[in-house]
Amino acid sequence: xxxxxxxxxxxxxxxxxxxxxARGAFGPVYLASxxxxxxxxxxxVASVGCAxxxxxxxxxxxxxxxxxxxxxxxxxxxxxxxxxxxxxxVQRGLVLAGLVxxxxxxxxxxxAARVVQVPDQLAEPSxxxxxxxxxxxxxxxxxxxTPKATTQAGCALVERAYAxxxxxxxGSCAPKEVAxxxxxxxxxxxxxxxxxxxxxxxxxxxxxxxxxFGKLGSNxxxxxxxxxxxxxxxxxxxxxxxxxxVRHAITGSPHASHHIWVDLPxxxxxTLGERFTGIPRCSTRFxxxxxxxxxxxxxxxxxxAARPGEAGAFDRSRLFEHVLGQLLFASRFGTTASCNxxxxxxxxPADACAQLAADPSAFLARxxxxxxxxxxxxxxxxxxxxxxxxxxxxxxxPVAPPPVAAIVSLQCLSVxxxxxxxxxxxxxxxxxxxxxxxxxxxxxxxxxGPIDLYLALAALLAGTDLVAASPAGALxxxxxxxTRLDELYDLDPFAGARWPLADPALVAVYPFEHHxxxxxxxxxxxxxxxxxxx
Amino acid sequence: xKHPLLVCLLVATAHADxxxxxxxxxxxxxxxxxxRRVDLERDVYEAARxxxxxxxxxxxxxxxxDGVCHGDATCAAAADVVAANTRAANDWVDEATRxxxxxxxxxxxxxxxxxxxxxxxxxxxxxALAGGRADAAAIDxxxxxxxxxxxxxxxxxxxCVPSLPWSRCVSALVWYTGSQR
Numbered sequence: 001x002x003x004x005x006x007x008x009x010x011x012x013x014x015x016x017x018x019x020x021x022a023r024g025a026f027g028p029v030y031l032a033s034x035x036x037x038x039x040x041x042x043x044x045v046a047s048v049g050c051a052x053x054x055x056x057x058x059x060x061x062x063x064x065x066x067x068x069x070x071x072x073x074x075x076x077x078x079x080x081x082x083x084x085x086x087x088x089x090v091q092r093g094l095v096l097a098g099l100v101x102x103x104x105x106x107x108x109x110x111x112a113a114r115v116v117q118v119p120d121q122l123a124e125p126s127x128x129x130x131x132x133x134x135x136x137x138x139x140x141x142x143x144x145x146t147p148k149a150t151t152q153a154g155c156a157l158v159e160r161a162y163a164x165x166x167x168x169x170x171g172s173c174a175p176k177e178v179a180x181x182x183x184x185x186x187x188x189x190x191x192x193x194x195x196x197x198x199x200x201x202x203x204x205x206x207x208x209x210x211x212x213f214g215k216l217g218s219n220x221x222x223x224x225x226x227x228x229x230x231x232x233x234x235x236x237x238x239x240x241x242x243x244x245x246v247r248h249a250i251t252g253s254p255h256a257s258h259h260i261w262v263d264l265p266x267x268x269x270x271t272l273g274e275r276f277t278g279i280p281r282c283s284t285r286f287x288x289x290x291x292x293x294x295x296x297x298x299x300x301x302x303x304x305a306a307r308p309g310e311a312g313a314f315d316r317s318r319l320f321e322h323v324l325g326q327l328l329f330a331s332r333f334g335t336t337a338s339c340n341x342x343x344x345x346x347x348x349p350a351d352a353c354a355q356l357a358a359d360p361s362a363f364l365a366r367x368x369x370x371x372x373x374x375x376x377x378x379x380x381x382x383x384x385x386x387x388x389x390x391x392x393x394x395x396x397x398p399v400a401p402p403p404v405a406a407i408v409s410l411q412c413l414s415v416x417x418x419x420x421x422x423x424x425x426x427x428x429x430x431x432x433x434x435x436x437x438x439x440x441x442x443x444x445x446x447x448x449g450p451i452d453l454y455l456a457l458a459a460l461l462a463g464t465d466l467v468a469a470s471p472a473g474a475l476x477x478x479x480x481x482x483t484r485l486d487e488l489y490d491l492d493p494f495a496g497a498r499w500p501l502a503d504p505a506l507v508a509v510y511p512f513e514h515h516x517x518x519x520x521x522x523x524x525x526x527x528x529x530x531x532x533x534x
Numbered sequence: 535x536k537h538p539l540l541v542c543l544l545v546a547t548a549h550a551d552x553x554x555x556x557x558x559x560x561x562x563x564x565x566x567x568x569x570r571r572v573d574l575e576r577d578v579y580e581a582a583r584x585x586x587x588x589x590x591x592x593x594x595x596x597x598x599x600d601g602v603c604h605g606d607a608t609c610a611a612a613a614d615v616v617a618a619n620t621r622a623a624n625d626w627v628d629e630a631t632r633x634x635x636x637x638x639x640x641x642x643x644x645x646x647x648x649x650x651x652x653x654x655x656x657x658x659x660x661x662a663l664a665g666g667r668a669d670a671a672a673i674d675x676x677x678x679x680x681x682x683x684x685x686x687x688x689x690x691x692x693x694c695v696p697s698l699p700w701s702r703c704v705s706a707l708v709w710y711t712g713s714q715r
Contacts, residue, residue: 153637153638154637154638155637172637290682291681291682332684332686479596479600479610479614480596480599480600480610480613480614480617481555481614482555482559482614482615482617482618482701482704482705482708483592483595483596483599483614483617483618483621483701484592484593484596485592485699485700485701486592486595486618486621486622486699486701486702487591487592487593488699488701489699489701489702490591490592505551508552508678508700509552509677509678509699509700509701510700511681511699511700512681513681513697514697514699517697
């Protein structure tokens, strides 16, 4: 019977020595290369390890279990009091040999040197706590190769002619100037505010204290506290404005409010289903407008039910909505206005703007427009107050909001009697708001009628001029029809050449996109700079 | 225009007229053959350069087409297409590309014709993708309805055909499809 501890000591020692041998730790060259420091570290690590293992191993105590041969088979025997054990010194020596074998390849010369340097590194000041002076090493840069001028494509003949004296200059074939080397960017040095290597701790503590009050060095903490007190007092004085600004942001109050009153019936009366599901968003309604108004001529029943006896009212309403959509919201013509900022008030009285000028608040409240106008004015007022607060505190203020005229506007279009545009102002909450009014004789949905409406709405919204139609002309399409029809490209209906729109054959091939794009683009160039959003 | 029936009648008649023009001009371009097409293109270009240098009206180009053909009906029908394409050339090919053609080729006219042909081909591929055959009705339908969609082209994308008037769209397609075997 042999004790389990003796067997384990032999197995551990043989296993670890075999691993070390397999890794070449017992090679004569390797052993000869190890420095004295390495041998010392290996010995120390193995000794400490052996001592720690010995605490649990208890070398002096005999094993409780043993392995015996029963019928020539190894059998584990418990409570074996007569088991034979290796001497204590031999067991300890075997474990120590195993640990040395493991430490040999792990603690080479490099690792031993790093272990020895640890105390020195611990004593060095940490860069996260101290300002460490930076040592600038000289930088060696390779000289840049000078770019060679190359012949441009297609310039060989010109260069040859210039060389022979047939041309006075190379023109666009002249060699491009080589870009001058850019100056090296100025190196930015960060100011180190950590503790200096030779800075007394009390001075460093004072600096941190002053820094905490926002003033570094020049002002005393007392001044800094007084200044912070003033800032807090100013914030309290502007608490209403700050809270209102947050409320506007959270509740999503409008960024601008533009209203158009028109004495035409609503082409989209709210249905029973829409009362529950909500009306379609304006962006959906104006998302895919046809190029030229496709007025529904078959909606007689809808027309009659809405306003009996007024034929064409719905066609005219749809035409109005279409033209307004093309002018302001159609994305095919570039930058658009935000349709959420615009409200069309259908079925307005013919003298809507006169009523508006007489009593603005009452008129707007009756039509449900007062709340949005007031919200926009209030939002702007709060933004101005916050800018004043920033100026008072010496902070960089945000961008100033647009003027009132850019974010609130009121317009009226009346159909019946033609008159020149009228511009007045209405005062709401102490702010003067622009009111524009236009009366047109009629809205025609056929032939060049839409052009009249385009011009009228452009005049109402942006103050553009109304252009009269030029005398009728004709296209002789009997010969060279394609070339002759190309003339339509030059005949701008918005500049007066409207007669082609009276001919269905020409309307079918009319370059609407070309002319509309030019007109809407010119309109938006004039109108959009007049408008803004908060 | 108050009578819807009259409007429908006029529109239907105009539609038939347009299809007739296109069919006649398509047949004329095919009938000319490659050699005469090249000659006609050159003659119209040269005459327009001289006569319509200052007067760029459509009438001037029509007169040029008339003057080139001397009463030959087939030639006149094809010259109508060439004149319309010549007048539209500067809108088809942007200024930067034209400057490149001037610098990079020995004969600007031939280079411009090749560039135009490339762009007409892109338009013809739209016709093919729309499922239309290369006949008068399909060309008329495509060119009449094409502008309903937005054609947002960047300056350097030669394969993107921008919005086109009906006359320029038809003349480009008639010339391209009529020139194919």
